Amino acid sequence: MEASSRLQKAMTAPSVRKLIAAPEFGPLVLLIVEIVVFSFLTSRRAASDPFFTIFPSFLSATNITNLLSFTPELGMIALGMTLLMTAGEFDLSVGSVFGFAAIVMWTFFNTGATSLEIGFVLAMLISVAIGFVNGWFVTRLRIPSFLVTLGMLLVARGSALYITDGFPQRTWNAGQSVLSAILVGEFSIGEVRIYASLIWFILFTIIMHYVLVHSKAGNWIQASGGNAMAAIARGVKVGRTKVLLFILSAMMSAYAGITSSIRVSAANPNSGDGYELEVIAMVVIGGTALAGGRGSILGTVLGVLILRVMRNGIVMVGVPGLAYKIFIGAIILGMMVLHSSIERRTGNGR
Amino acid sequence: MATGELVRMEHIYKNFGSVQALNDVTFTVGHREIVGLVGDNGAGKSTLIKILSGAHPATSGQIYFDGKPVEIKNTWDAIQLGIETIYQDSALVPQLSIARNLFLGREPLTGPKWLQRMDKRFMEEQTRKLLGDLGITKYINPDTPITSLSGGERQSISIARAMFFESRLIILDEPTNNLGVEETHRVLRFIHNARDRGLSCIFITHNIYHVFQVVDRIVVLRRGKKVCEADPKHTNIDDIEKVITGIYDTLPERSAG
Numbered sequence: 001m002e003a004s005s006r007l008q009k010a011m012t013a014p015s016v017r018k019l020i021a022a023p024e025f026g027p028l029v030l031l032i033v034e035i036v037v038f039s040f041l042t043s044r045r046a047a048s049d050p051f052f053t054i055f056p057s058f059l060s061a062t063n064i065t066n067l068l069s070f071t072p073e074l075g076m077i078a079l080g081m082t083l084l085m086t087a088g089e090f091d092l093s094v095g096s097v098f099g100f101a102a103i104v105m106w107t108f109f110n111t112g113a114t115s116l117e118i119g120f121v122l123a124m125l126i127s128v129a130i131g132f133v134n135g136w137f138v139t140r141l142r143i144p145s146f147l148v149t150l151g152m153l154l155v156a157r158g159s160a161l162y163i164t165d166g167f168p169q170r171t172w173n174a175g176q177s178v179l180s181a182i183l184v185g186e187f188s189i190g191e192v193r194i195y196a197s198l199i200w201f202i203l204f205t206i207i208m209h210y211v212l213v214h215s216k217a218g219n220w221i222q223a224s225g226g227n228a229m230a231a232i233a234r235g236v237k238v239g240r241t242k243v244l245l246f247i248l249s250a251m252m253s254a255y256a257g258i259t260s261s262i263r264v265s266a267a268n269p270n271s272g273d274g275y276e277l278e279v280i281a282m283v284v285i286g287g288t289a290l291a292g293g294r295g296s297i298l299g300t301v302l303g304v305l306i307l308r309v310m311r312n313g314i315v316m317v318g319v320p321g322l323a324y325k326i327f328i329g330a331i332i333l334g335m336m337v338l339h340s341s342i343e344r345r346t347g348n349g350r
Numbered sequence: 351m352a353t354g355e356l357v358r359m360e361h362i363y364k365n366f367g368s369v370q371a372l373n374d375v376t377f378t379v380g381h382r383e384i385v386g387l388v389g390d391n392g393a394g395k396s397t398l399i400k401i402l403s404g405a406h407p408a409t410s411g412q413i414y415f416d417g418k419p420v421e422i423k424n425t426w427d428a429i430q431l432g433i434e435t436i437y438q439d440s441a442l443v444p445q446l447s448i449a450r451n452l453f454l455g456r457e458p459l460t461g462p463k464w465l466q467r468m469d470k471r472f473m474e475e476q477t478r479k480l481l482g483d484l485g486i487t488k489y490i491n492p493d494t495p496i497t498s499l500s501g502g503e504r505q506s507i508s509i510a511r512a513m514f515f516e517s518r519l520i521i522l523d524e525p526t527n528n529l530g531v532e533e534t535h536r537v538l539r540f541i542h543n544a545r546d547r548g549l550s551c552i553f554i555t556h557n558i559y560h561v562f563q564v565v566d567r568i569v570v571l572r573r574g575k576k577v578c579e580a581d582p583k584h585t586n587i588d589d590i591e592k593v594i595t596g597i598y599d600t601l602p603e604r605s606a607g
Contacts, residue, residue: 215466216457219446223454226443233403233435234455235426293445 023287023294026338027302030331034306038313058316061191067312068194069263072201073256075304077275078282079201079208080252082300084245085283086212088225088292089138091246092149093130094253094279096156098272101127101254102261103160106169116177124254130156131250135243153276160269169267184263197259204252209297221245225292281328282307285335306331355417356381356519356550357402357433362411364397364574371397372408373574379519384541384551386561386582389571390594395554398571399521402552403435404428429455432518434511436525441508442496449477449492452511480510502533506540513544520544521552526560538564558590570594 019025035058043056057063077094084091101123108119130152137148185196212218223231224238231238253272261267284290285306286299307328315321357379364372372394379385389395401408404425413420415431422428428435435441442451453473460469477492496504505525512520522541526534541551541564555561561568561582568580570593578593578600585601592598 214468214470216459216468217466219450219454219457219468222446222450223443226445227440229437230441230443231454232425233437233441235429236455289445293443 021342023339023342024296024299024302026335026342027286027299027306030335031302031306031309034309034313038309038316041317042313058313061193063312063316065193067308068192068198070260071304071308072195072197073260073263074275074279074282074308075201075301076197076204076252076256076259077249078279078300078304079204079297080245080249081279082283082286082288082295082297083208083212083221084242084249085280085288085290086225086292086295087221087242087245088228089145089242089246090149090280090290091134091145091249091253092276093134093152093156094249095272095275096153096160097127097130097250097253098257098260098275099269100156100160100257102257102267102271103164103169103269105258106171106261106267107163110170116179120179120258123258124251127250127254128247131247132243134250135246138246139239139242157269157273164269166269168269169261171261171265171267180262183259195263197263200259205297205301212295212297217241222293222295225289225295227293278307278328281332284339285332287339354381355379356383356415358414359398359402360412360414362398362401362413363409364394364401364406365409371574372401375411375571375574375576377569377576379550379552380566382545382548382550383567384545384553384565386558386565386568387552387554387571388556388558388561388568388590388594391556392573393571393594394574395571396523397574399435399523399552399554402428403433403521405435432516433521434515434517434519435521435523436505436508436512437523441511442504444496447493447495448481448490448499448507449473451496451507452477452480452514456515476514480514483510500533501529502536505529505533505537509537509540509544513547513549517549519550519552521554523554524556525553526555526557534560558587558594562587572596 282303286303
């Protein structure tokens with residue numbers, strides 16, 4: 001009997017402990033708690049309604065449609081940012097590139113210079129150039145990524161404002177184009193309307209998780225952020241790795257911005273303002289270290305959902321939307337305490 | 351030298367702007383030889399080693415490897431020649447597992463090439479085997495992150511990695527810094543083992559007591575110049591110390607030879 005209980009302990013304990021020690025565990029629990037709490041709160045409100053319904057409005061098809069429309073767009077930026085931050089750098093220009101890329105594409109199209117598809121390719125190429133410049137300044141001139149990407153934030157935003165004179169670009173004739181169908185075509189699962197951007201987001205998630213965890217590149221990315229000197233001494237091309245990740249980050253932002261402009265039928269030169277901090281918050285909540293060396297794509301997906309569900313849920317519950325930032329701040333602080341305590345427990349005293 | 355030379359750095363000069371960091375230094379390492387490179391701060395030890403490991407180029411001078419003239423433009427060139435540099439307590443990436451560190455920069459791949467998938471099973475097997483060879487008594491899992499290891503274990507793993515990939519020359523930068531007495535001895539023993547398996551080592555340190563225990567030859571740099579070479583069996587520590595600090599210009603006659 002003693003033997004069987006010991007066996008039981010041996011079988012369950014390590015795997016359970018491993019699960020709890022995983023950096024994604026805290027965010028997962030928080031996300032579940034959020035969903036449960038918001039479902040409960042919105043169904044109670046519904047119960048006081050004369051047209052009595054117990055079904056939580058938070059889980060209604062309309063709300064899930066809402067939730068899933070914008071989430072993939074921020075999520076794509078967060079995926080690129082996760083790999084970049086794992087390599088020890090970050091990118092403040094993502095929000096500006098998000099706005100600028102859409103402006104570039106629509107300007108090319110509206111002036112009749114190119115078709116929408118060519119405009120898309122050109123906008124993506126410009127984002128590649130932006131990422132390359134960011135990476136080049138950081139790796140070659142050794143200027144901290146904070147300063148380089150802050151500069152790029154202003155350059156890209158300023159360009160978007162200058163090109164458009166501050167006015168939104170016309171976007172309404174996107175409907176019939178192939179590009180818009182590929183990027184944000186709609187279809188329905190039951191009553192929930194799904195945009196193609198969600199499919200792309202899931203695809204990008206799988207690819208980037210694979211790259212980070214299973215590929216050689218992932219080892220290089222983590223090593224670049226963990227100890228660049230050691231990595232270089234081993235022949236890892238740290239500079240090239242970082243430049244490519246800056247390009248990836250800019251491309252993901254541009255792609256997300258273009259997707260967003262087609263979905264909401266508006267290319268506003270100010271769109272994407274402030275996304276950089278929200279995205280960085282999502283990434284660190286998911287357990288990626290700000291200083292680099294450790295990152296998790298799955299954690300980032302959880303982080304994205306946590307913040308989007310929070311924003312959505314708060315409004316549904318009836319808390320003024322302006323209070324949103326208080327909750328975000330509290331979540332970041334709480335999660336950082338959790339991650340650092342896990343790191344202390346598992347990292348050192350073994 | 352009867353066994354022939356593995357590395358010969360001849361008439362090396364290095365200027366940083368107007369500062370002359372190295373002034374006509376000729377430095378050799380034989381096959382299966384452990385050379386201690388000692389000198390005060392700013393004597394030029396690291397500069398010399400960085401030139402050999404490809405971190406920065408010499409202003410002038412020629413390097414020979416295995417008797418052939420070579421050009422070392424970057425760290426990759428050095429690695430290709432079989433020169434492995436282990437910087438003080440930073441040769442490993444702390445967040446990565448032992449297995450990932452061991453194969454960093456030389457990841458074995460499996461499956462279709464375009465997928466660039468690491469062969470983790472092979473990595474873990476080899477790591478387990480290597481940890482066994484190291485004689486690390488307690489059981490350590492290959493996916494343990496480096497942060498969980500002691501300083502001596504880390505140094506041993508760095509050196510073992512160089513041995514595993516059949517490097518020919520290991521450059522150790524202050525390998526016994528921040529180590530306890532027991533751990534220091536283990537690392538020094540490890541360096542000896544590496545030599546017995548056919549490797550050559552350059553051992554850079556401030557601590558000439560550690561150098562004396564393991565090296566076959568000591569080279570002293572002072573202010574960018576090589577001031578003496580000595581066999582530790584026929585030299586005493588005090589004399590070497592005086593040469594390093596500049597009290598003696600070079601070794602006195604009685605201890606040389």
